[in-house]
């Protein structure tokens with residue numbers, strides 16, 4: 001079977017920049033792709049790289065798309081190299097979506113698009129356009145809401161709590177450790193007792209600081225679910241050691257950004273938490289295979305994708321989640337609801353390409 005392949009870039013500005021230990025991230029850029037089969041069934045996919053996190057760059061993904069022929073096959077998709085993990089996700093999830101349509105009784109004509117009049121669904125509201133997802137055998141999943149770095153977290157949690165979130169993730173390693181530890185004190189005193197807090201350092205701590213955080217967390221009466229990626233990727237052995245020395249759990253994130261890295265850390269003996277970002281980790285089918293073979297403790301997490309990538313990522317997350325870990329997709333408050341994500345039909349190269 002041959003599939004017609006189309007793609008377009010998109011650009012979304014965050015309402016407020018996302019501050020991490022890497023600096024402030026202002027704009028999310030990516031690629032929306034579409035596969036159309038010979039009967040005009042379509043599948044949408046999204047390529048949303050984060051190169052500072054360990055995926056390919058947007059320019060590399062764009063270049064890959066530009067060099068593909070207009071008609072591709074499954075073999076094209078399953079032979080995308082591991083160096084392009086966000087592309088593997090985008091193409092495979094588009095293929096998956098199209099096949100889902102094949103096994104679904106077509107009652108909704110909105111999606112049956114003529115290739116001569118391409119109109120993209122609004123990626124913000126794709127959930128109302130797509131086919132019903134296969135029923136999940138799992139319990140309803142909860143989401144974790146992302147808090148801003150620094151003392152802004154002290155004001156931000158309450159509104160999110162009222163929206164129904166009870167797990168929060170706070171970015172640390174952005175301000176000096178003593179300042180942030182003081183805020184941690186205030187935050188844990190003000191959060192409701194049933195709330196859970198995740199701390200995400202994005203690899204921005206040194207070993208001394210990491211120990212200070214872990215000691216504070218061990219002493220803390222509040223429910224600290226885990227400390228995420230305290231040290232840089234090359235300090236994996238130290239994190240392995242710390243995970244055995246402290247009560248507070250450690251989650252790897254940047255260290256397991258892609259599937260080969262995930263496999264490596266597992267092989268090296270990591271049995272703590274793995275944060276998995278389906279949007280950049282690579283091939284969904286190979287991820288599924290690995291997670292089903294090894295019953296790892298996984299937390300699934302957003303890459304600030306649009307509703308197109310989110311739908312595919314959530315399908316994977318719901319299928320592979322265990323231990324009732326909240327999923328890190330509570331990031332909608334970083335985007336303006338009505339904002340467009342680029343028009344299907346106007347072709348501009350991404351600004352960074």
Ligand SMILES: O=C(O)CCC(=O)c1ccccc1C(=O)O
Nearest residue numbers: 144146169301302303304328329
């Ligand atoms: O995981 C979450 O709860 C929210 C998503 C998130 O924090 C994130 C989003 C994009 C890039 C990196 C990260 C991160 O976990 O470090």
Ligand SMILES: [Mg+2]
Nearest residue numbers: 200202228253
């Ligand atoms: Mg993280």
